[in-house]
Amino acid sequence: MTETAQPSRGVRLPRDARRAQLLEAAQHVFVHNGYHAAAMDDIAERAGVSKPVLYQHFPGKLELYLALLETHGNELVRRVREAIASTTDNKQRVRAATGALYEFVASEGQAFRLVFESDLRGEPAVEKAVETALSDCIDAITEAVTADAGLDAERARLLAVGLVGLSQVTARYWLDTRDTISQDEAVSLISTLAWKGLAGFPLQTP
Template identity: 75%
Template sequence: MTETAEPSTTQAGRGVRLPRTARRAQLLAAAQDVFVANGYHAAAMDEIAERAGVSKPVLYQHFPGKLELYLAVLETHVDELIARVRDALESTTDNKQRVQAAVGVFYDFVDREGQAYRMVFESDLRGEPAVAEAVQRATSDSVDAITDTITADAGLDADRARLLAVGLVGLSQVTARAWLDGERKVSKEEAVALISNLAWKGIGGGFPLQHP
């Protein structure tokens, strides 16, 4: 199915037509910049449209309101974080390496340009049910993926495996943000190694692999 192209409204790109998916990506990128810089409440659709180089009617063709736009940006990053956690767990059958890869996902996420992690971990709109649900999903789906791996490989029941998974995700999130706030005084590679070694000594030492 061929996408309908939309004309560009920027002065430099006047007459250029973008496929709908490309236009949507452009709008999401502009919205992320504004939401991260200003927070949800202070962000204005006028500013987002201007940053994207489109008219407000074009912006509203894609997103009926500011909340829908915010949720679209947020869901994009939540989905990406969860996919990266799952990919990390599937990248190897060595559980020590799995722990390091999973921890590394959270450090990479907070270290990305654009500070998208602030929308996921520090949203100023958590009182909105749809936002709270999306933010919670970033943690709960990551925990679910790790729980499944621990249950299969460590011989623990789901409740105990889930507590360990919550601990690993919480440790990764909190230390990654503390590392970033501390201006990366420790290299990312060393920080990931320190935290994954701490986690592995608890998980690997107390719950050895049951199915080598």
């Protein structure tokens, strides 16, 4: 989501467009204020709508937050799956998957903070949404590792967890240092680190 000009109050939008507008406003408020300090009044004002309009779409702040988590979690999973499917070369798959996680952190209006740095992780529904997104990313990588490295599902999944964890932790660290290290260089460094480890499990051919 990117910031756009706020429409004037009273402008009638199609339901899907209004929902997208409200989610964009909510993302800005949640990212900048955190969940607990964010108020529905602030989100309505940011979106340029009345509170009743906001409540027509979302019954409460938690439901709005969960809708954002689902939206961005799905986007993260889509990027990782596309990265895995983009090549059959295993080394390039590692780079592509690492790059997908870096791109997610670098874009989406700091949406990654909602997924990886939520101040509401104690809430079961939020915890489930975050874990689902990460688990789906891990599943996509596990499938490729199982098929190409000849490992059983449990060992392949452990490697996939390692790649996802390595990529998302370093990407968040890199975000504060990107003035000195470009995104391409960071992805190259981390994917090389991951590949040299994964290269210890050679491709199994029939």
